[in-house]
Amino acid sequence: MDSTVQLLWLIPALPLLAAAIxxxxxxxxxxxxxxxxxxxxxxxxxxxxxxxxxxxxxxTAHLTLNFAxxxxxxxxxxxxFVLDPLTxxxxxxxxxxxxxxxxxxxxxMHEDANFTRFFCFLSLFAAxxxxxxVANSLLLLFICWELVGLASYLLIGFWFHKPAAAAAAxxxxxxxxxxxxxxxxxxxxxxxxxxxxLFYDGGHGVLETTALASLVAHTTIGGLAVSTAIGLLIFCxxxxxxxxxxxxxxxxxxxxxxTPVSALIHAATMVAAGVFLVARVYPLMSADxxxxxxxxxxxxxxxxxxxxxxxxxxxxxxGQNDIKRVLAFSTVSQLGYMMLALGVGAWPAAIFHLLTxxxxxxxxxxxxxxxxxxxxxxxxxxxxxxxxGPMRVTFVTFGFGMLALIGFPFLxxxxxxxxxxxxxxxxxxxxxxxxxxxxxxVVLTAFYMTRLVMETFFGRARSDAxxxxxxxxxxMTVPLAILAxxxxxxxxxxxxxxxxxxxxxxxxxxxxxxxxxxxxxxxxLVAFGLALGWTIYGRTPRAKATAPDPLETAAPxxxxxxxxxxxxxxxxxxxxxxxxxxxxxxxxxxxxYVWDGLxxxxxxxxxxxxxxxxxxxxxxxxxxxxxTSKKFRGAGQLYSRAQTGEIHGYLRVVAIGFVxxxxxxxxxxxx
Amino acid sequence: MSPAxxxxxxxxxxAAAVAMTLRNLIHSAxxxxxxxxxxAAFYLWAGAQFVAFGxxxxxxxxxxxxxxxxxxxxxxxxxxLAVAPDSLGRALGALLVGGAVLGVLFGAILSSPLDVARQxxxxxxxxxxxxELMGPHAAALLVAAVILTVALLGAVVIAAxxxxxxxxxxxxxxxxxxx
Amino acid sequence: MSFSPLQLCxxxxxxxxxIGLVGALSRSNAILVLLGIELMLNAANLNFIAFWRYSPxxxxxxxxxxxxxxxxxxxxxxxxxxxxxxxxxxxxxSIRLQEATRLKG
Numbered sequence: 001m002d003s004t005v006q007l008l009w010l011i012p013a014l015p016l017l018a019a020a021i022x023x024x025x026x027x028x029x030x031x032x033x034x035x036x037x038x039x040x041x042x043x044x045x046x047x048x049x050x051x052x053x054x055x056x057x058x059x060t061a062h063l064t065l066n067f068a069x070x071x072x073x074x075x076x077x078x079x080x081f082v083l084d085p086l087t088x089x090x091x092x093x094x095x096x097x098x099x100x101x102x103x104x105x106x107x108x109m110h111e112d113a114n115f116t117r118f119f120c121f122l123s124l125f126a127a128x129x130x131x132x133x134v135a136n137s138l139l140l141l142f143i144c145w146e147l148v149g150l151a152s153y154l155l156i157g158f159w160f161h162k163p164a165a166a167a168a169a170x171x172x173x174x175x176x177x178x179x180x181x182x183x184x185x186x187x188x189x190x191x192x193x194x195x196x197x198l199f200y201d202g203g204h205g206v207l208e209t210t211a212l213a214s215l216v217a218h219t220t221i222g223g224l225a226v227s228t229a230i231g232l233l234i235f236c237x238x239x240x241x242x243x244x245x246x247x248x249x250x251x252x253x254x255x256x257x258x259t260p261v262s263a264l265i266h267a268a269t270m271v272a273a274g275v276f277l278v279a280r281v282y283p284l285m286s287a288d289x290x291x292x293x294x295x296x297x298x299x300x301x302x303x304x305x306x307x308x309x310x311x312x313x314x315x316x317x318x319g320q321n322d323i324k325r326v327l328a329f330s331t332v333s334q335l336g337y338m339m340l341a342l343g344v345g346a347w348p349a350a351i352f353h354l355l356t357x358x359x360x361x362x363x364x365x366x367x368x369x370x371x372x373x374x375x376x377x378x379x380x381x382x383x384x385x386x387x388x389g390p391m392r393v394t395f396v397t398f399g400f401g402m403l404a405l406i407g408f409p410f411l412x413x414x415x416x417x418x419x420x421x422x423x424x425x426x427x428x429x430x431x432x433x434x435x436x437x438x439x440x441x442v443v444l445t446a447f448y449m450t451r452l453v454m455e456t457f458f459g460r461a462r463s464d465a466x467x468x469x470x471x472x473x474x475x476m477t478v479p480l481a482i483l484a485x486x487x488x489x490x491x492x493x494x495x496x497x498x499x500x501x502x503x504x505x506x507x508x509x510x511x512x513x514x515x516x517x518x519x520x521x522x523x524x525l526v527a528f529g530l531a532l533g534w535t536i537y538g539r540t541p542r543a544k545a546t547a548p549d550p551l552e553t554a555a556p557x558x559x560x561x562x563x564x565x566x567x568x569x570x571x572x573x574x575x576x577x578x579x580x581x582x583x584x585x586x587x588x589x590x591x592x593y594v595w596d597g598l599x600x601x602x603x604x605x606x607x608x609x610x611x612x613x614x615x616x617x618x619x620x621x622x623x624x625x626x627x628t629s630k631k632f633r634g635a636g637q638l639y640s641r642a643q644t645g646e647i648h649g650y651l652r653v654v655a656i657g658f659v660x661x662x663x664x665x666x667x668x669x670x671x
Numbered sequence: 672m673s674p675a676x677x678x679x680x681x682x683x684x685x686a687a688a689v690a691m692t693l694r695n696l697i698h699s700a701x702x703x704x705x706x707x708x709x710x711a712a713f714y715l716w717a718g719a720q721f722v723a724f725g726x727x728x729x730x731x732x733x734x735x736x737x738x739x740x741x742x743x744x745x746x747x748x749x750x751x752l753a754v755a756p757d758s759l760g761r762a763l764g765a766l767l768v769g770g771a772v773l774g775v776l777f778g779a780i781l782s783s784p785l786d787v788a789r790q791x792x793x794x795x796x797x798x799x800x801x802x803e804l805m806g807p808h809a810a811a812l813l814v815a816a817v818i819l820t821v822a823l824l825g826a827v828v829i830a831a832x833x834x835x836x837x838x839x840x841x842x843x844x845x846x847x848x849x850x
Numbered sequence: 851m852s853f854s855p856l857q858l859c860x861x862x863x864x865x866x867x868x869i870g871l872v873g874a875l876s877r878s879n880a881i882l883v884l885l886g887i888e889l890m891l892n893a894a895n896l897n898f899i900a901f902w903r904y905s906p907x908x909x910x911x912x913x914x915x916x917x918x919x920x921x922x923x924x925x926x927x928x929x930x931x932x933x934x935x936x937x938x939x940x941x942x943x944s945i946r947l948q949e950a951t952r953l954k955g
């Protein structure tokens with residue numbers, strides 16, 4: 001048992017090693033770098049499976065391996081690894097999906113000149129994410145969290161010669177940093193209150209009863225329990241990383257990176273980190289549930305943010321024309337679902353949806369990548385169309401992903417995980433609103449995905465690029481096929497009638513009794529969305545690339561607003577950007593007039609004293625010295641021949657002088 | 672013998688030696704960062720954690736950045752990172768002088784009575800360090816602070832462009848070199 | 851022949867010192883010369899720590915305090931030195947030290 005925990009650190013270490021190899025390999029070493037990356041991921045996958053088997057033996061235990069990172073005198077900072085079903089499931093998912101994305105990248109990035117750099121960054125990304133998963137200390141988690149941010153920056157900006165990509169990378173990094181500041185503050189506060197950052201530490205960890213009790217017992221500003229305040233600060237980090245409203249703006253722009261990166265960010269690594277963080281510190285987030293007379297519970301905020309994000313993402317996705325952006329906003333929306341599930345107290349349901357979503361969203365992104373690769377980087381769905389024939393494998397697998405995402409009944413994984421969340425929302429006693437929002441988003445999801453598939457794969461090809469598209473090589477289609485199988489199969493580990501996964505994660509997990517009504521309702525809503533999408537986009541396929549969207553003709557202003565993402569980017573530019581400019585101007589004025597004036601005044605003072613000094617000097621003191629200095633001048637001219645002005649000469653003389661001196665001392669000392 | 676020390680020493684020395692012989696300035700700088708990290712590892716090995724972190728922060732973190740900036744600011748074109756080869760005669764002279772210094776130092780070490788008994792590292796807590804710095808060494812601390820401030824201002828003054836007055840105010844000087 | 855750990859540390863630091871010295875003497879690029887000098891400073895710091903670690907009479911913080919100040923001064927030195935390099939570059943479009951001889955007396 002213990003030996004497995006000791007193996008845990010290898011899971012992130014191997015991809016890290018692969019990244020190091022990639023960093024040191026010259027550009028020609030394509031085989032070596034990609035081989036190292038894929039090999040490391042394969043071994044990590046094997047280890048993860050082994051770890052999962054071990055974790056399933058006793059799902060309630062948190063096996064830990066803690067060690068002192070460094071001592072500073074009497075205090076020591078401790079890090080550690082933890083093994084529980086949450087870690088194990090996530091590790092298997094990340095390594096598996098990551099491996100398939102790596103293999104897909106072999107084909108997708110084949111023509112890129114910086115192939116080795118790409119695989120180096122990919123490995124770093126995977127390593128950071130895996131490190132985040134196995135961390136048993138908020139500090140270690142934070143370190144890996146920042147590494148994930150760094151790797152995403154590098155990968156989104158991989159084609160940095162495109163200004164849009166460079167800007168998107170910067171945006172992603174800075175936007176998530178805003179949330180990270182909250183996380184950092186929460187971490188510091190937590191350390192201040194409990195004296196530890198370990199999650200589980202044999203009764204002394206911050207997620208164990210002693211620490212939680214003391215955190216709940218104290219209150220802080222506004223009558224909040226300390227645990228609520230810390231929980232909300234930590235949640236800020238999750239909001240940034242998981243693209244939740246109002247920090248969602250970076251996620252769609254992250255599409256500027258290569259498509260495998262989008263798949264990795266949206267499915268396995270980056271955005272999953274936020275949801276995972278909240279699930280990991282769930283005991284802390286939910287600690288204040290026992291308190292009755294507090295202004296707000298941490299989880300209520302989480303549920304509200306999640307519901308807003310789910311609705312917002314689904315709405316905006318309807319108005320997008322770029323195949324990757326539609327998928328990006330669907331990710332935003334699905335992440336909102338997960339946060340909603342966390343907020344209503346069903347964290348196993350959130351993790352279940354995270355796992356199924358990882359598979360089908362990776363599938364969808366890689367499918368989109370396959371389309372883009374075949375259509376010579378044409379991403380506008382208005383200019384695609386008719387790809388059903390030439391790209392049969394991509395079409396079928398993409399269809400599987402789409403059906404899983406909209407929650408097509410019974411067969412597909414998305415259905416079961418979405419059901420789990422809907423049931424949890426149904427059982428939430430605080431407010432029924434999240435349930436209504438989630439149900440509405442179900443319709444929207446079915447609608448926009450139908451639109452996407454109809455526009456891309458049906459009708460006639462509407463551009464030369466789409467006309468000449470043909471199926472991609474096996475390195476790209478085989479991962480698609482594997483993911484398609486998973487998009488179906490993974491759902492059966494956590495169905496409403498047999499929630500094995502949820503029970504494993506949390507033995508106290510209860511399915512809310514709602515009879516068949518809720519399930520029938522959601523099936524009906526999916527069917528409605530599908531039918532609506534087919535009526536508008538499927539029955540009469542788009543004829544020309546320039547023809548307006550049917551929705552656009554019906555409600556031009558609404559459609560334009562959705563297309564412009566409801567103006568949030570502009571809003572931020574007008575408020576935050578302006579504020580920043582104003583602060584810069586203020587600082588400039590302060591610098592130029594206030595501080596500069598002060599400096600000038602001091603300088604005047606100095607000059608004045610200098611004048612006084614000089615008068616005293618020249619008349620009183622100098623006379624005698626002038627005579628003496630004439631003599632020195634003669635000697636100085638003699639010495640100045642040695643001054644070549646060349647530093648090396650001086651240094652050499654100093655060194656030789658040193659040797660001579662030491663020799664003198666040593667010989668003299670022996671006498 | 673202490674294998675950890677020998678490994679640290681070899682890695683550090685190798686990195687430093689290669690850095691001093693490479694022709695690509697960027698590579699040199701990167702290798703030197705590795706060498707500084709090796710010195711930090713030595714401090715950790717010797718039990719001086721605080722100094723090790725200071726070394727990492729100042730050298731691996733800060734000085735390395737200044738060096739990289741200096742390298743990038745003083746190249747003329749993209750291909751200009753390689754340094755022109757230095758004269759062989761001077762290199763030989765340098766090796767001769769360096770060898771002499773090395774010989775003298777080794778001789779001094781070998782001939783000195785240095786057989787100190789193996790003992791545990793002295794422990795020094797951050798609290799104790801703080802007391803030392805603010806107590807007996809407060810004057811030195813203040814002087815160091817003044818030196819750092821003066822150096823900062825001096826560096827700005829030296830590196831600032833002279834033609835500041837001819838430019839519209841509020842803008843930073845454009846890079847004086849088209850890379 | 852076996853050396854005491856202190857001797858090993860001293861060998862280490864003198865070797866590092868000499869690498870820095872040879873680098874500073876042989877290269878003509880100002881940045882590399884400066885880096886060589888930084889290496890020599892580091893070697894000196896190594897000695898402080900080595901003697902602090904093995905000396906029987908050291909007070910518990912002396913060597914550490916020394917190195918802290920030394921690092922602070924070295925940081926100042928690096929900043930000023932590299933600023934000088936940039937100034938030299940601006941004046942003569944080159945940082946070869948052989949060409950920077952105008953300050954001689």
